[in-house]
Amino acid sequence: MYRSGHYGVSLLLYAPVGFALLLAGYPAVALLGGAAMLSLARLPDVDLRVPFVEHRGPTHTLVFALLVGAVLGGAGYVTAPELGLDPRVAGVVGAVVGTYGIVAHLVGDVLTPAGIAPFWPVSPRNYSLSVTRADSTVANTGLLALGVLVTVVAAVVGGRIG
Incomplete structure (x- = not known):
C-alpha cells in the first residue's frame, strides 16, 4: 500500500476502538488514539530508509507491533x-493503539501480492x-475514502450516544 491506503486502513480499523472509547466516556483518549494511529500508519516503512534492513522485514512483524505497543x-x-x-x-x-497501529499497516501490506512474514523470526x-x-490508485484512494467515512460515522454516532 501507499500512504493514502495505509491511512485508510488505519482509520478503518481504529473506528470501532474510537467508538468504544467515546461510549466509555473518554473522548480525549479516543482523539489521541486516532492521532496516534495515523502517526503510526507508515512507521513500518522506516525500513526503506534504514541501511541493511530489508523492506517488509523485521518492521513488518508482530514482534515490532508489540515493541511499539x-x-x-x-x-x-x-x-x-x-x-x-x-x-x-x-x-x-x-x-493497544501502538500495537494496533502497526498491525493496521501489516493488514494493508497483506492485501498486496508481495505480502509480509508477520511471524518472523518464528516463521519465515x-x-x-x-x-x-x-x-x-483505486485501492489506495478507496481505502482512504472508506476509512474516513467509517471514522466520521463512528465519531458522530459515538459522540451522540456517549
Missing part, C-alpha cells in the same frame, strides 16, 4: 497525569491475500 503504553502511562488522564487507561490505550512464511497491487 510497549513503548507507547509506557509513554501513555507516564505522561497521562500531565494531560489530565487516568494513567492506567492511557497506558492500556497507548499499548509469507502471507498475502493478493487483493490489489500496492501502487493501485
